[in-house]
Amino acid sequence: MLDESRVKKLKAELVAVGTEILLGQIDNSHARYLSTDLAAIGVPVYFHSSVGDNLDRVVATIALAMSRSDIVIVTGGLGPTGDDLTRDAVAKALGLPLTYDEEAFTTFVKPYFDRIGRVAKPIQQSQARRVGTATFLPNLRGTAPGQYLVHQEKHIFLLPGPPLEMRPMYLEQVRPVLMALLGETMITSRVLRFFGIGEADAEHQLADLLRDQTNPTIAPLAGEGEILFRITAKAKDEDSANALIDPVSREILSRIGQFFYGYEQDSIASVALNTLVKAGKTVSFAESCTGGLATSMLVDFPGASRTLKGSVVAYADEVKAAMIDVSEDELAQYGAVSEQVAKSMAIGTRARFGTDYAVSITGIAGPDGGTEQKPVGLVYFAIADATDCHVFYRLFAGDRAQIRLRSAKVALHALFQRVNENRG
Numbered sequence: 001m002l003d004e005s006r007v008k009k010l011k012a013e014l015v016a017v018g019t020e021i022l023l024g025q026i027d028n029s030h031a032r033y034l035s036t037d038l039a040a041i042g043v044p045v046y047f048h049s050s051v052g053d054n055l056d057r058v059v060a061t062i063a064l065a066m067s068r069s070d071i072v073i074v075t076g077g078l079g080p081t082g083d084d085l086t087r088d089a090v091a092k093a094l095g096l097p098l099t100y101d102e103e104a105f106t107t108f109v110k111p112y113f114d115r116i117g118r119v120a121k122p123i124q125q126s127q128a129r130r131v132g133t134a135t136f137l138p139n140l141r142g143t144a145p146g147q148y149l150v151h152q153e154k155h156i157f158l159l160p161g162p163p164l165e166m167r168p169m170y171l172e173q174v175r176p177v178l179m180a181l182l183g184e185t186m187i188t189s190r191v192l193r194f195f196g197i198g199e200a201d202a203e204h205q206l207a208d209l210l211r212d213q214t215n216p217t218i219a220p221l222a223g224e225g226e227i228l229f230r231i232t233a234k235a236k237d238e239d240s241a242n243a244l245i246d247p248v249s250r251e252i253l254s255r256i257g258q259f260f261y262g263y264e265q266d267s268i269a270s271v272a273l274n275t276l277v278k279a280g281k282t283v284s285f286a287e288s289c290t291g292g293l294a295t296s297m298l299v300d301f302p303g304a305s306r307t308l309k310g311s312v313v314a315y316a317d318e319v320k321a322a323m324i325d326v327s328e329d330e331l332a333q334y335g336a337v338s339e340q341v342a343k344s345m346a347i348g349t350r351a352r353f354g355t356d357y358a359v360s361i362t363g364i365a366g367p368d369g370g371t372e373q374k375p376v377g378l379v380y381f382a383i384a385d386a387t388d389c390h391v392f393y394r395l396f397a398g399d400r401a402q403i404r405l406r407s408a409k410v411a412l413h414a415l416f417q418r419v420n421e422n423r424g
Contacts, residue, residue: 010181011046012038013069015061017077017086018161019052030075030166037170039219042187042234043071043178053077058089066093066154071178073170076161078144080123086158087129087147094151096132104128104136108145131158137173141165148177155181188241189232190249191264195225195413197256202227205255209248216244218252225406226268261416268409269297272416276307276357279419284353285311285411286324286345288336288362289379294408309353314345314362324348337362337374343391346382357419358384361411365403379407383418390418 014035016028028050035045046069051061058077065072077086091098105120105128113120120143127144130136137146137157142165147158157174159166194202199222203210206229210218216233231248235241253260262271276283285295295311298304312323317336320326325348326341334340342360350358363379370376377396382389394410396403 010043010071011069012043012071012073013047013049013065014045015065015072015074016048016050017053017058017074017089018050019054019083021050021076022052029163030161033163033167034073034075034170037175038178039230040187040189040232041175041179042182042185042232053083053085055085055089055092058085059093062090062093062156066151066156070154071181072154072156073159073174074156075159075166078127078146078158078160080121080126080143084126087126087131090149090156090158091131094132094149094156096149096151098129098131100125101128101130101136104130104145108136108138109143112139112143134158137169139165139169141168146173148174185234186237186241187232187234188238188245189230189264190242190245192229192231192249192252192260193262193264193266194227194229194256194259195261195268195409197227197259199227202229202256202259206252209251216241216248218248224402225409228264230264261413267297268412268416270301272412272419273298273301273304273307275416275419275423277303279423281356281419282307282309282353283357283359283415284309284349284355286314286320286349286358286360287311288314288320288345288360289365290361290363290404290408290411291315293404294359294361294411297408297412309355312349312352320345324352335374337364337378337380339380339391339393342380342382342393343384343389346384346389346391350384356385357415358382359411359415360384361407363403363407365400365407367400377403379403379410381407381411381414383414385418385422390414 014031016030020026021028031048038045049061051057074086077084105125109124109127110120131147131149134147134149137148139145142160144160146169149156159169203220216231219230221228231245233241233244287294292313298308314320314324317331321328324345326344330340330344342362345360346358360382364370364376366376380393382391396406
């Protein structure tokens with residue numbers, strides 16, 4: 001069985017190496033990806049660090065991480081060039097030798113070049129330098145093998161920077177090691193997704209559950225216009241873990257279930273698409289301020305062609321009039337951002353494409369264009385079907401990108417709800 005005191009001691013730290021991260025040229029997407037999965041298997045991440053390509057600073061960062069964490073995962077800096085310093089820094093920070101291993105070069109580096117019909121250059125040999133007695137981790141998708149080392153009862157993993165190389169290496173070679181460290185106990189999680197309720201309101205309604213949690217634990221995570229609750233249980237096997245999760249899940253849904261839309265693998269767009277497909281219904285869109293974003297989010301998923309007939313980006317008033325029969329008088333009297341125009345856009349789009357449903361979005365995404373009567377962030381929505389056209393509005397805060405994304409999500413969620421209501 002699992003030694004609970006040991007589980008609590010297994011603190012993880014993530015170190016991202018690369019000046020491009022500090023300059024803002026790329027996002028540190030590894031931090032979110034790794035933190036999410038580590039939390040799911042029961043390994044808490046206590047620290048995130050990012051450090052540029054400077055040997056002394058990388059050494060100091062690694063030394064600090066090893067002094068305060070039990071598991072350190074370093075991403076980046078494993079290439080063959082002079083500014084790929086991770087191997088050197090780890091060896092120096094831990095006081096270990098860094099030695100070239102010809103067998104490792106032949107086994108882990110050269111085969112990649114053989115597969116693509118190229119000859120490995122001498123510079124690539126630096127990627128076969130071993131830190132102390134580290135175990136090399138094969139990289140089937142690139143030239144840089146990872147490394148795994150246990151040093152003074154601490155576990156350090158060196159992984160390549162490119163996500164297409166790092167993520168498979170983590171899943172296939174790092175995660176199993178971590179699961180073995182946790183022992184025989186099964187860590188199981190379930191994610192519940194909610195839309196249309198604020199983080200503060202949701203946590204208020206679940207305050208006692210969040211306060212009194214033990215096993216399972218409940219972790220809230222806020223997103224763009226939505227909130228997730230991850231329920232994680234430890235038990236001897238998956239069935240036992242799910243038996244602990246089930247009553248907590250039911251209690252959460254009994255309180256805020258009207259806002260529930262799906263589980264971890266779901267998104268607003270995927271559930272809207274699946275609901276339309278199951279109902280055998282078609283849809284079309286007329287988008288103004290979102291510029292086709294809602295349609296694009298739907299098309300991201302396979303099977304969209306089974307339900308999506310078409311979409312119009314009706315940005316200009318003349319396009320609204322010419323393409324989807326919005327009255328010029330309505331546009332002149334009420335303006336493009338209005339209940340009347342949103343309704344006409346949806347009705348005209350449904351007629352134009354001959355679909356069961358039509359969705360319209362018209363608003364002011366900013367940063368300019370707002371007035372006292374119609375401020376930036378005001379967005380009107382309409383959902384038209386065979387019997388009715390439901391119109392509503394939202395007033396969003398945030399920048400242009402946030403307003404557009406939240407608008408697209410609200411439209412898709414409203415479509416999902418409307419189709420469900422009509423299905424009974």
